[in-house]
Amino acid sequence: MNPNFDLVIFDCDGVLVDSEVISCRAHAETLTRHGYPITAEQVLERFLGVSDREARQTIEREIDRRLPDDFEQQVKAATLKFYEGDLQAIAHVGEAIGAIVLPKCVASSGTPEKIRHGLTCAGLYDQLAPHIFSATQVSRGKPAPDLFLFAAKQMNISPERCIVIEDSVPGVTGGRAAGMTVLGFHGGSHCRPGYGNRLRDAGAVAVFDDMRHLPGLMEKIGVEATPNRTVY
Structure with missing residues (x-):
């Protein structure tokens, strides 16, 4: 990695x-x-x-x-x-998580109960617990950077060494405000045509719609991009 x-x-x-x-x-x-x-x-x-x-x-x-x-x-x-x-897991996300050897955590706008229940229903909780953080733990939610900075602090990692996977404009904005590299995912059932462009415009260095591409995309971003440069 x-x-x-x-x-x-x-x-x-x-x-x-x-x-x-x-x-x-x-x-x-x-x-x-x-x-x-x-x-x-x-x-x-x-x-x-x-x-x-x-x-x-x-x-x-x-x-x-x-x-x-x-x-x-x-x-x-x-x-x-x-x-x-x-509720279902995003297609292939379990395999993507398993293929990434770096430490991982979750930073969500949902309540702890909602996050835990959703991950459990989707069969992903055991892959990510106990490093699960909620906007209820900070004073300001996304698009403020607070939640991302809180997660990085809890994991003892500098913000500039973090990569964020987000599907919303407030999430991308918050990750960038935290000084992190952000990838925009637009493969959920809620994403309409052109939605990836909105994530890129918000500051995602790259966008993708298939979780099978995530491990390789992270490698590419690390080589070719900085938080202020876009890879197409």
């Missing part, structure tokens, strides 16, 4: 588990029930990669009232219900 990196930081939703469509559906149904009509597609467009806490704050500012105190619990219950029947 390329000597330019010492740690791989994976986002969870949309990178490890194909959950973004499920999560957006749960949020849309719960918000609509509480007087904020929104579709799953609109949730995806507006809040992909944003922490639940910050999405809630945005919505409460728009409606000028607080959502129910147990709103997050309601969304969580709906999400976990859908997970049981619909």
